[in-house]
Amino acid sequence: MxxxxxxxxxxxxAVCNHGYFMMAPNLWMPSQRSLTRPLRLNNNxxxxxxxxxxxxxxxxxxxxxxxxxxxxxxxxxxxFLHKEEIRLQVARMLRISAKDDKMVEDFHKLVPEAKNxxxxxxxxxxxxxxxxxxxxxxxxxxxxxSLEMAQALCDLQRKLYPTFDGAGKKRxxxxxxxxxGNFPSPxxxxxxxxxxxxxxxxxxFRASIILEVARNVENGSLNLAEDCEVELLRQRLMxxxxxxxFTVANIMxxxxxxQEIPVDSETIKHLQQVHGKTNLNKPxxxxxxxxxxxxxxxxxxxxxxxxxxxRVEYYEKxxxxxxxxxxxxxxxRVEYYEKxxxxxxxxxxxxxxNVTTMKLNTCDxxx
Numbered sequence: 001m002x003x004x005x006x007x008x009x010x011x012x013x014a015v016c017n018h019g020y021f022m023m024a025p026n027l028w029m030p031s032q033r034s035l036t037r038p039l040r041l042n043n044n045x046x047x048x049x050x051x052x053x054x055x056x057x058x059x060x061x062x063x064x065x066x067x068x069x070x071x072x073x074x075x076x077x078x079x080f081l082h083k084e085e086i087r088l089q090v091a092r093m094l095r096i097s098a099k100d101d102k103m104v105e106d107f108h109k110l111v112p113e114a115k116n117x118x119x120x121x122x123x124x125x126x127x128x129x130x131x132x133x134x135x136x137x138x139x140x141x142x143x144x145x146s147l148e149m150a151q152a153l154c155d156l157q158r159k160l161y162p163t164f165d166g167a168g169k170k171r172x173x174x175x176x177x178x179x180x181g182n183f184p185s186p187x188x189x190x191x192x193x194x195x196x197x198x199x200x201x202x203x204x205f206r207a208s209i210i211l212e213v214a215r216n217v218e219n220g221s222l223n224l225a226e227d228c229e230v231e232l233l234r235q236r237l238m239x240x241x242x243x244x245x246f247t248v249a250n251i252m253x254x255x256x257x258x259q260e261i262p263v264d265s266e267t268i269k270h271l272q273q274v275h276g277k278t279n280l281n282k283p284x285x286x287x288x289x290x291x292x293x294x295x296x297x298x299x300x301x302x303x304x305x306x307x308x309x310x311r312v313e314y315y316e317k318x319x320x321x322x323x324x325x326x327x328x329x330x331x332x333r334v335e336y337y338e339k340x341x342x343x344x345x346x347x348x349x350x351x352x353x354n355v356t357t358m359k360l361n362t363c364d365x366x367x
Contacts, residue, residue, distance in 0.1 A: 001067040001083055005096060011035070011058035011065070013118040014094045016322035017312055019143070020254075021123045023134055023150040025182055030323050030346060033057060038182035039069075039089050039126055041082050050076055051182055056090060065090070089126035092226075095256075103256065107302050111309075119309045124254045128224045130183045132213060135250040136206050136242065152201035154181035157188060159200075189214035209242035216240075230255050246283065249304070258304040261292055267307075271295065274310060321346025 015021050015028055015035050022028075027036045034057040041050040051072040058065055069078060069086055078086075091097060100121065108115035125131045133153070137146045158181025189197070189210060197207045216222035222236060234252060237243045249262040261267065263283045271277040277291045296303040316322060323346045 001069065001086065003065040003067060003087055003090060003096065005058070005063055005065055006101060007063055008118075009058070009063065009096075010118045011056070011094070012323050014121045015123050017119065017121070018123050018308065019138065019146070020125060020131070020134055021322075023137070023147060024154040025180055028323060033323070035093075038072075038180050039086055040182055040185065041085055049185070050082070052078070052082075052086065053180060054086060054090070056094075065094075093124060093126050095121040095124070100256075107305055110302060111299060111306060114305070114309055117309065117313075119312070120305065122253060122305070122308060125183070127183075128226070128228075128254070129186055129213075129217060131254040132224070132237075132251055133183075133210055135247045135254070136209060138250060139206075139244070139247050149201060149203055149206070150183075152203075153184055156197075156200045157181040157184040160184075160188060186214040186217035190218045205242070209240065212240060230257060253304050258302045259300060261296065261304050261307045263288065263292070267292070270307075270311060270314075274314070316346075 012033060020026070021035075025037045028034075029036060034055050036053065036055045038051050039054050041052060052069040053072070054070075055068045056065055057068075067086060067090055069083075071078065095103075104120040107120050114120060125134065134146075134150060137149045141149075192211070194207045194211055197203060197211060201207070203210065213222065217224055223233070230252070233255075234248060237248050237251065245260075246262050246264050249260040252260055253262065265283070267283065268280045268288065271280060271288075271291050275291075275295050277295075280288050280291060282288075292303075296306055299306045312322070
């Protein structure tokens with residue numbers, strides 16, 4: 001399959017710019033400049049979901065993506081609807097749409113240095129549910145643990161998902177057939193209890209919150225449709241115990257709302273180290289809010305994008321290009337990090353956890 005993209009579209013820049021791309025089941029392949037992961041297909045005649053392993057590449061000097069999709073079930077023939085569903089999920093992850101193109105244009109007019117850096121499209125998941133759960137996984141723990149919990153959820157999904165032969169009979173568990181586990185769906189999580197979820201994934205206090213979200217999606221009380229009213233969703237999430245300002249701001253960023261910066265202890269360090277701000281208290285303080293407004297207010301409505309641009313630069317100067325990091329990390333955050341670690345897209349997987357372990361260990365804004 002192919003998908004047309006703009007003349008200046010850069011796959012590496014569209015993927016390797018936020019910690020979500022490092023979290024399972026995403027796998028960036030630096031040598032091939034490709035993104036690989038499983039995708040779930042709902043547009044089929046059977047009662048069960050189908051899965052495909054997808055690889056996305058951008059040929060050099062071309063304006064189209066090549067999307068290779070291999071079904072998990074050998075005899076599954078991808079229909080037109082299957083292929084459209086794959087394209088829609090890829091477009092969501094990479095923010096490929098007329099609306100996104102207009103956002104990029106407006107952002108680059110306001111912040112020319114972002115255009116020079118090729119930065120604008122923050123990577124996200126194929127579904128809003130996955131974005132929400134991963135935002136919860138970022139909270140109140142070291143980055144390494146966030147990566148481990150995301151991987152554990154995918155491993156659990158793999159254990160629960162059986163493969164089938166051509167006649168629709170169970171053949172063997174997916175871990176025995178070597179397929180990658182996908183991020184679990186609301187239905188799959190809602191079918192579990194808290195004890196089971198914690199036993200397999202060690203989610204701690206997050207287990208009950210994740211279960212509540214999944215069950216609310218399944219019973220229809222939480223609307224996660226792509227055309228949902230963003231402000232209503234924000235209000236609904238803030239009423240769920242465990243969703244503080246940091247987590248919700250990350251979710252809003254995934255939805256294309258960039259006015260709010262996800263504030264945690266690393267935001268304070270960033271303001272101190274990059275912008276020379278002092279006497280900043282914990283997240284939520286008046287002093288911190290004033291400092292954020294002073295530095296980023298002039299970039300409205302793209303404050304969060306500028307923040308991440310700086311952070312990515314810092315990461316990559318410390319660790320190298322994110323593209324070359326080989327495991328499963330978080331742009332003002334991008335530019336700042338590239339100066340310290342090198343380009344994020346070139347970091348080997350084994351160094352992903354170092355992006356936040358260099359005194360970037362915890363997100364302690366939400367409890």
